[in-house]
Amino acid sequence: MTALDDAPRAALDWHRAGQGAALATVIETWGSAPRPRGSQLAISSDAKLVGSVSGGCVEGAVVAEALDAMGDGRHRVLEYGVSDDEAFAVGLACGGTIRILLEPVGGTLPEDALAEIVARRARSEAVGQAVDVESGAVRVLDADALTDRIREERSGFDPDGKVFVTVHAPPLRLAVVGGVHIAQALVPMARLAGYAPTVIDPREAFASPERFPDTVLVHDWPDEAMEAFAPDARCAVVLLTHDPKLDDPALVAALASDAFYVGALGSTRTHAKRVERLREAGVPQDQIDRIDAPIGLDIGSRTPGEIAVAVLAAMTQALRRP
Structure with a gap:
């Protein structure tokens, strides 16, 4: 884990520094997507970025939505259709659809929940973030609740299709x-x-x-x-x-x-x-x-x-x- 891809820590640091911050998470992708489900992008109020949610197809649009989310404190589920030409420009064979969960820190993503995730990652502990994509409610999951997901870092929806679990596996x-x-x-x-x-x-x-x-x-x-x-x-x-x-x-x-x-x-x-x-x-x-x-x-x-x-x-x- 490096500062180049530690989106949760970056979002927490920006928030604690008095800046707005949001965390974007890939929750659904097309088959040839360059970033899998669970990939994250941190965005600051002055458009600093850490991490990524695509090869460059949608980051600009996500930043614009993130600034709005920081303003009202409410989460969003974004969906983007990527054309074949746009996909080809970032190295994909074809286009498709990508869905992204966007959470403003200090809003629907509570600071204490994010801080717990960052602390456990720093200790090389397995931790999960479960988000109800309708209500935005967040729960932090212990390793015991992630047994089937940890080895493969398999983020995804629970069987009900309403709660998305982002897995932060140990290194x-x-x-x-x-x-x-x-x-x-x-x-x-x-x-x-x-x-x-x-x-x-x-x-x-x-x-x-x-x-x-x-x-x-x-x-x-x-x-x-x-x-x-x-x-x-x-x-x-x-x-x-x-x-x-x-x-x-x-x-x-x-x-x-x-x-x-x-x-x-x-x-x-x-x-x-x-x-x-x-x-x-x-x-x-x-x-x-x-x-x-x-x-x-x-x-x-x-x-x-x-x-x-x-x-x-x-x-x-x-x-x-x-």
């Missing part, structure tokens, strides 16, 4: 066991894709700041490190040491967790031996079957950089197409 995390050459390529790629990476390797010469700048490095034994890392449904685990003494203990811990992706480097033959060791260690077969090995999508990768691309692609597929 994605990645544990890489083995500070090897592939990891040096994977870590910066994963960071660009929105992951907070941690490199685990008791060999300090491998997991060094020179090889992994600005990265959390853990030199504990992998099973202890994995227990401390505590993988959850927003975590991927990648094992790259090619050394059973290091990979296997971390693998056992990762497979028993809710991590959405667990991948291990090695050939088909190497993985067969790994499976036998895990069975002998008492790991259930359904957990063993979760391992992506040989690791990554089969795109013919050969170099460390290409293998890292394949691994990140497999992680993305597991996250977005479970």
Whole structure:
């Protein structure tokens, strides 16, 4: 999360600074929309913007409506039909319809509700904002109420079609066991894709700041490190040491967790031996079957950089197409 896309914080800061502020949320889109449901745009009274709700098709119109909403304190549901020509100009194949919920801060979006959302996001906690699109009533939802939505960051309407839930999921995390050459390529790629990476390797010469700048490095034994890392449904685990003494203990811990992706480097033959060791260690077969090995999508990768691309692609597929 950066200041470039933290729309809730920007809206709260502007409001507390005495400026008007509004928060726009995408609640419905056409199939090729560049921004999914739940995407947000903060607008200030002097037309500053943080975030986005489209590739540029409708932002100008939303700003004009936001200024009106700041004046009367009432929410709005906006609907825009985007022509094929307008869509093509921002990189879409065709036009369609986009619906946007616009909430003035301090009006139908209470300051205390927005402040709670911002605070929980800052603590990397899952939080949801439920809005009755007819009345504008807002509720802040705990993680327990978002169980089915968190992993995929799936914002959307409740079954009644009246309440829209915007999901603010915790940041994605990645544990890489083995500070090897592939990891040096994977870590910066994963960071660009929105992951907070941690490199685990008791060999300090491998997991060094020179090889992994600005990265959390853990030199504990992998099973202890994995227990401390505590993988959850927003975590991927990648094992790259090619050394059973290091990979296997971390693998056992990762497979028993809710991590959405667990991948291990090695050939088909190497993985067969790994499976036998895990069975002998008492790991259930359904957990063993979760391992992506040989690791990554089969795109013919050969170099460390290409293998890292394949691994990140497999992680993305597991996250977005479970």
